[in-house]
Amino acid sequence: MTTPDAVLFYVFAAVTLASALVVVGQRNPMYSAFALIVTLCSLSAIFGLLGSPFIAVLQVIVYAGAIMVLFLFVLMLLNVKAEDAAEGSGSGILKGVGVALAAMLVVQVGIVLQHAGRGMAASGFDASARRVAHVLFSAPYVYVFEATSVLILTALVGAVALAKKEL
């Protein structure tokens, strides 16, 4: 049975995977950055298909909108050219470790897929702004949430202090 939702899901899933492969495989860091933006946007489309536009929009605002702009800014500022292929691909030990890690990943994904249900993920769960805010700002999570915001603020102040000694 193929509903329009399922078709769209497969399209966006394919785009997500393909662009994620480009991110890893591409030697040119600018291409990688743009491919990552595509990955994040199509991931957000999948969130939208699952019936949570709020999460979808947040995904775009935070990752595709804010974080990737900073990535691109730094890449353009340093004017990074394509990575030198000769460097870092020499050692045989590194290659061995890489192959072993890849094999482990394949096994893990296989195990997860075997235990996962065959149907589509539960859609229509309540992830509206109101609901998310209630969960974030009530008993178990509020302390962690506030601690995280203090941590980020500390990192921010630290970064400014390091970058600008004579403030």
Place this chain on the structure above:
Amino acid sequence: MTALQQELVITVVKVLVLFNVLLGLFSLMTYVERRVLAFMQFRLGPNRTGPFGILQPVADGIKLFFKEEVAPAGANKWLFVAAPAVSIVTAFLSIAVVPYGGTVHLFGRDISLQIADLDVGVLFLFAISSLSVYGIVMAGWAANNKYTLMGGLRSSAQMFSYELALGMSWVGVIMLAQSFRVADIVESQAGGFWHWNFFRQVLGFLIYVVAATAEVNRTPFDLPEAETELVAGFHTEYSSMRFALLQMAEYVNMITASALGSNLFLGGWLSPLPQFIPDSPLWFVLKLFVCLFFFIWLRGTVPRIRYDQLMDFGWKVLVPLAALNALLTGAVVVFPR
């Protein structure tokens, strides 16, 4: 036809109509901007093509169609072509959630004058406007030219900084309406012009005006294209229809910013005196044109500011003021008088 198919047909019709209206409005704005600017500077402006020069946009369009597409030899082919497309797509996407009227009753159905009525409408606009910087960054980087690269760099820093202030200027409005839906925010301003957010959110409105001007790269914040220092900034190397697309994206973004400003702060389609004159989409159109005129007026009046001034003003004045505004509005909403 099933209900779903009917909905689909109505939406497609709305998309087509809005798309063509926007194209018309874009060409009209290129003419109006040149004429109004000319009168502000004691010139005449384009007045040869047709009566009062009104056919000038048509002539420009035909000219651009027949120009040769030139790409620099060292340009990155894929991204150079993709950049105008990204710009125009993000520009047209964001106008989809902007309502231009309430609900009308046509052919026995209620039709809302808006393409997509999202529950998270304002956030969606914020997300798309944060993506719109990529078209400019891509164009600046792909052309492989130092001026375009400078333009792209500037725009990424500028739009990122002012986006923050832009989003925070909406927080007060959202709190007052208790909703992210643009239509809800308009309805929350009902009851005469003194209920409009323009009066209830003076600080928020001022921050929105400044941040929106910076976000759509208009003078005095047109640093990404600053023609006196960067030739033409990020679109230096573009010609023909690709240039036209970039230009169109810029104007459509300006129209979106004006439409959003009139919806969030000027009461959208609501009448200023509801006792005497009924609400109507015509009010929205009128407010839209006032905002568009304001953008042109600004360009004719204020000189471009320096880059370090721009960044200082964004981070050290606008963002703290927006935070203060959110705090005050929150206090008013939570502690009733």
